[in-house]
Amino acid sequence: MSETIQPKATIVIFGATGDLANRKLYPSIYRLYKSGKLDENFAVIGLARRGWNNEIIREKVEQSIQGLISEGEDISEFTSHFYYKSFDVTSTESYTDLKFMVESLEREYHTGGNRLFYLAMAPDFFGTIANQLKDHGLKETSGWTRLVIEKPFGHDLASAKKLNKELQAAFEENQIYRIDHYLGKEMVQNIEVIRFANGIFEHLWNNQFINNIQVTSSETLGVEERAHYYDTSGATRDMIQNHMLQMVALLAMEPPINLSTEEIRSEKIKVLRALRTIKEDKVSKYFVRGQYGAGNIGGEKVIGYQDEADDLKDSATETFVAGKLVIDNYRWAGVPFYIRTGKRMKEKSTKIVVEFKDIPMNLYHKKDDLRNPNLLVINIQPNEGITLHLNAKKTGNGNLTEPIQLAYHQDADSGINTPEAYEKLLYDSMLGDATNFTHWDEVALSWEFVDRILASWSNKKPDFPNYESGSMGPKAADELLEKDGFHWWPE
Ligand SMILES: NC(=O)C1=CN([C@@H]2O[C@H](COP(=O)(O)OP(=O)(O)OC[C@H]3O[C@@H](n4cnc5c(N)ncnc54)[C@H](OP(=O)(O)O)[C@@H]3O)[C@@H](O)[C@H]2O)C=CC1
Numbered sequence: 001m002s003e004t005i006q007p008k009a010t011i012v013i014f015g016a017t018g019d020l021a022n023r024k025l026y027p028s029i030y031r032l033y034k035s036g037k038l039d040e041n042f043a044v045i046g047l048a049r050r051g052w053n054n055e056i057i058r059e060k061v062e063q064s065i066q067g068l069i070s071e072g073e074d075i076s077e078f079t080s081h082f083y084y085k086s087f088d089v090t091s092t093e094s095y096t097d098l099k100f101m102v103e104s105l106e107r108e109y110h111t112g113g114n115r116l117f118y119l120a121m122a123p124d125f126f127g128t129i130a131n132q133l134k135d136h137g138l139k140e141t142s143g144w145t146r147l148v149i150e151k152p153f154g155h156d157l158a159s160a161k162k163l164n165k166e167l168q169a170a171f172e173e174n175q176i177y178r179i180d181h182y183l184g185k186e187m188v189q190n191i192e193v194i195r196f197a198n199g200i201f202e203h204l205w206n207n208q209f210i211n212n213i214q215v216t217s218s219e220t221l222g223v224e225e226r227a228h229y230y231d232t233s234g235a236t237r238d239m240i241q242n243h244m245l246q247m248v249a250l251l252a253m254e255p256p257i258n259l260s261t262e263e264i265r266s267e268k269i270k271v272l273r274a275l276r277t278i279k280e281d282k283v284s285k286y287f288v289r290g291q292y293g294a295g296n297i298g299g300e301k302v303i304g305y306q307d308e309a310d311d312l313k314d315s316a317t318e319t320f321v322a323g324k325l326v327i328d329n330y331r332w333a334g335v336p337f338y339i340r341t342g343k344r345m346k347e348k349s350t351k352i353v354v355e356f357k358d359i360p361m362n363l364y365h366k367k368d369d370l371r372n373p374n375l376l377v378i379n380i381q382p383n384e385g386i387t388l389h390l391n392a393k394k395t396g397n398g399n400l401t402e403p404i405q406l407a408y409h410q411d412a413d414s415g416i417n418t419p420e421a422y423e424k425l426l427y428d429s430m431l432g433d434a435t436n437f438t439h440w441d442e443v444a445l446s447w448e449f450v451d452r453i454l455a456s457w458s459n460k461k462p463d464f465p466n467y468e469s470g471s472m473g474p475k476a477a478d479e480l481l482e483k484d485g486f487h488w489w490p491e
């Protein structure tokens with residue numbers, strides 16, 4: 001059995017009073033502690049402008065992990081590792097005090113001088129914080145220093161380049177950990193294992209045997225409290241540029257020569273480089289955008305996007321995107337990758353469907369519409385697992401066939417509580433494993449790809465809303481596949 005590595009570190013969270021820290025980071029730190037991945041040698045410093053103190057942050061942490069603690073459990077030992085400092089990231093004096101605080105906690109918790117700076121704040125501050133940390137000597141330590149950056153990484157290629165330049169003036173690329181939380185999801189990480197540890201799939205994983213690949217990430221939620229951010233972003237920047245293209249890269253990449261961070265990233269980068277550039281005047285052939293109107297989800301009436309806030313009236317922001325990606329390389333020539341994502345859809349689900357080609361002569365089905373192609377379905381959430389759709393003999397006399405499914409459900413079968421994406425990524429960042437973080441080249445290539453689509457859309461005002469809440473998006477998203485002779489496999 002391999003020994004659990006327990007990294008030692010001071011974790012400095014910028015934006016400690018915010019939603020992400022509360023909903024994701026504190027519970028993740030607790031789960032790492034509970035599972036023995038963090039021992040006593042860690043301290044957390046929370047920073048934000050609010051006038052909290054150590055007692056308040058400890059109470060807030062306790063509240064944020066309520067759902068995880070058992071009755072009567074004493075978590076005071078855990079919360080005693082949390083400290084708070086009221087801090088304005090734009091004020092240079094604050095950093096001098098922060099350095100003093102970090103050094104003092106390092107001595108107390110024997111963290112070996114290891115420092116993880118987690119920027120859970122609006123991206124406008126990323127460059128300032130990185131440079132202030134450098135200028136105030138917070139990178140000068142006997143241990144390691146790493147910077148974890150939340151999304152969005154820029155608004156387009158130009159702003160992403162600018163941000164990257166600012167970060168790289170202060171930190172080396174190998175110290176920068178750009179979060180894409182989909183890369184922390186168990187079944188997204190499983191894509192490589194399913195492919196590269198199973199001959200039956202990898203031998204068939206190419207244009208000779210695969211008809212098309214479909215990646216769907218649908219949400220039932222609307223924009224919630226984030227209307228302001230979302231309206232400047234839209235589904236393309238919010239989901240396609242990062243999570244969806246990352247999943248496509250993992251599905252399409254060549255086997256790396258080993259499992260090192262550099263080799264895996266390098267293969268993903270090659271996929272993004274091979275994505276066929278869509279000329280602005282051809283975007284409508286490949287991409288469909290949508291915005292939700294009012295509707296019904298799970299028996300409840302919900303309002304349309306434009307009614308979510310006063311300033312959304314007449315908004316042209318897309319809450320749904322479907323697209324056909326073409327990967328111009330030897331393995332994938334002729335195989336479309338269809339992607340779709342949207343808010344206020346019928347169900348919350350992320351799923352990959354690999355549709356295999358039929359055999360050259362099917363003895364059992366003469367008519368195409370009766371055939372059930374073999375499908376490999378990778379369920380990412382809410383259920384985790386894989387299902388293989390096959391054909392088998394129908395019980396009884398005759399040569400009739402029926403579709404059957406071989407299913408593996410992660411939770412049910414392994415019996416363990418799947419770690420949260422953020423928990424895994426936080427742990428990886430402390431171990432110095434950047435494999436499941438995005439390299440700058442991946443970010444830049446993804447922006448380059450989506451910028452063209454957005455530029456084309458910005459020239460024409462859409463007729464929104466064009467899909468009902470509770471549906472699977474606009475009709476045009478179905479037509480995108482129908483014109484190629486395919487359809488979306490049911491949700
Ligand atoms: N929330 C989520 O689920 C997700 C968030 N993200 C990203 O994570 C980041 C944080 O998001 P989220 O937590 O939702 O945002 P919030 O608006 O909830 O939190 C922002 C934080 O920044 C602090 N802050 C703002 N201005 C300053 C300042 N000048 N100096 C110091 N602290 C400041 C705020 O505290 P105070 O007001 O006390 O200063 C608060 O703690 C963003 O980049 C977001 O895009 C990414 C994916 C999901």
Ligand SMILES: O=C1O[C@H](COP(=O)(O)O)[C@@H](O)[C@H](O)[C@H]1O
Binds near residue numbers: 217239
């Ligand atoms: O990054 C984001 O992801 C969430 C969806 O994440 P999931 O893990 O729940 O699938 C999305 O709601 C949000 O708009 C986006 O910023």
